[in-house]
Amino acid sequence: xxxxxxxxxxxxxxxxxxxxxxxxRRNAILVLVGVELMLNxxxxxxxxxxxxxxxxxxxxxxxxxxxxxxxxxxxxxxxxALILAMFRHRRTTHLDxxxxxxx
Amino acid sequence: xxxxxxxxxxxxxxxxxxxxxxRNPVHCALSLVVTFAGLAGIYLGMGAQFLGLAQVVVYIGxxxxxxxxxxxxxxSAGGGEQEERAPSWRMAVLVGLLVAGVMGSAVMTVARWVxxxxxxxxxxxxxxxxVLMTEYALPLQVIGVVLTVAMIGAAVLAMPEKxxxxxxxxxxxxxxxxxxxxxTSPTRESGRSVS
Numbered sequence: 001x002x003x004x005x006x007x008x009x010x011x012x013x014x015x016x017x018x019x020x021x022x023x024x025r026r027n028a029i030l031v032l033v034g035v036e037l038m039l040n041x042x043x044x045x046x047x048x049x050x051x052x053x054x055x056x057x058x059x060x061x062x063x064x065x066x067x068x069x070x071x072x073x074x075x076x077x078x079x080x081a082l083i084l085a086m087f088r089h090r091r092t093t094h095l096d097x098x099x100x101x102x103x
Numbered sequence: 104x105x106x107x108x109x110x111x112x113x114x115x116x117x118x119x120x121x122x123x124x125x126r127n128p129v130h131c132a133l134s135l136v137v138t139f140a141g142l143a144g145i146y147l148g149m150g151a152q153f154l155g156l157a158q159v160v161v162y163i164g165x166x167x168x169x170x171x172x173x174x175x176x177x178x179s180a181g182g183g184e185q186e187e188r189a190p191s192w193r194m195a196v197l198v199g200l201l202v203a204g205v206m207g208s209a210v211m212t213v214a215r216w217v218x219x220x221x222x223x224x225x226x227x228x229x230x231x232x233x234v235l236m237t238e239y240a241l242p243l244q245v246i247g248v249v250l251t252v253a254m255i256g257a258a259v260l261a262m263p264e265k266x267x268x269x270x271x272x273x274x275x276x277x278x279x280x281x282x283x284x285x286x287t288s289p290t291r292e293s294g295r296s297v298s
Contacts, residue, residue: 003108004217007145008210010112012203014119014138020199021123024192029174030128033135036166037119040142051149054217059226063239065154066231069161070246074253076166080173081257087177088263096189 007048015041028083028093032076039072108148115141132170139163150225 001009018037025031043065050061087093118137125131139162146155189195235243 002214002217005210005214006108006112007149008214009207010115010145012206012210013116015206016199016203017116017119017123019202020196023195023198024189025123026189027128029170029177030123030131033122033131033170036135036162037122037138040139040162044142044145047146047149047151047154051151052217059231059234062151062154062226062231063234063242065151066157067242067246069154069157070250073161073165074250076169077257078253078260080169081260083173084176084261093177 002052004048004052007052008045011041011044011048014038014044026095028086028095029080031095032079032083035079036072036076039068039075043068043072105148108145111141111144111148114138115145128174129171132167132174135170136163136167139167152225153228153231 015038018034018041020034021037022031022034025034046061046065046068050059050065053061083093086098090097115138118134118141121134122131122138125134139158143155143158143163146152146158
């Protein structure tokens with residue numbers, strides 16, 4: 001197994017774990033944890049392609065991963081603030097109790 | 104591949120599985136820290152020193168701590184422990200396995216086309232700084248604006264609502280507002296009674 005394939009398989013496992021968790025959990029914070037896992041899997045594949053891919057550019061993939069980390073930090077901050085605002089109104093973070101917009 | 108990679112990869116996957124399957128949300132957040140640390144080690148092993156340190160600082164130092172804070176802030180006072188998993192959690196696991204299968208087979212297919220001998224030297228941190236200041240100066244500015252907006256937005260969202268906003272909403276709903284006295288000039292009592 002080449003290093004690129006090993007890292008990509010690890011990224012796939014992380015992504016699938018995060019996705020299954022984001023679908024299965026009912027606590028809004030833990031759904032956000034699943035999203036973070038998926039973002040990390042994307043980052044890992046960026047870095048793996050930078051290091052072992054055929055592109056001779058020395059730092060493009062690294063910059064991509066760096067900016068992706070910054071975006072993920074912003075996403076986590078806004079998402080957690082939304083959860084806090086939701087908790088202030090509803091006194092719960094359980095997703096099944098939020099059904100006002102159900103058609 | 105070195106045995107160190109397999110050790111770190113196993114640690115990362117185990118942490119992720121624990122973060123998604125444990126019952127106690129605080130345990131989930133702590134397992135997430137294990138996953139982030141394993142990923143930082145993998146980055147370091149790939150020669151991306153700056154990225155590994157950024158992973159530690161941003162994810163372990165900021166995101167995981169923020170998660171723990173919000174978990175503790177939203178500890179439900181009473182209300183009881185609700186069922187944590189969705190009723191259709193088996194379907195979610197099935198979807199995850201399907202996604203893993205499809206993406207894994209795609210990786211295995213594509214891997215044949217990628218040459219093996221491409222392995223650039225690790226980029227020194229000085230060069231990263233230089234490139235950030237020249238070639239990637241505009242994205243750096245944009246990311247600064249994005250982070251600032253996100254910070255302000257998070258603060259506004261998490262701030263307690265002002266009394267005036269509630270009074271206005273109470274006046275708009277016409278709830279608990281005495282005709283004649285409310286509406287145009289909601290008093291402090293009407294604002295409080297709505298809340």
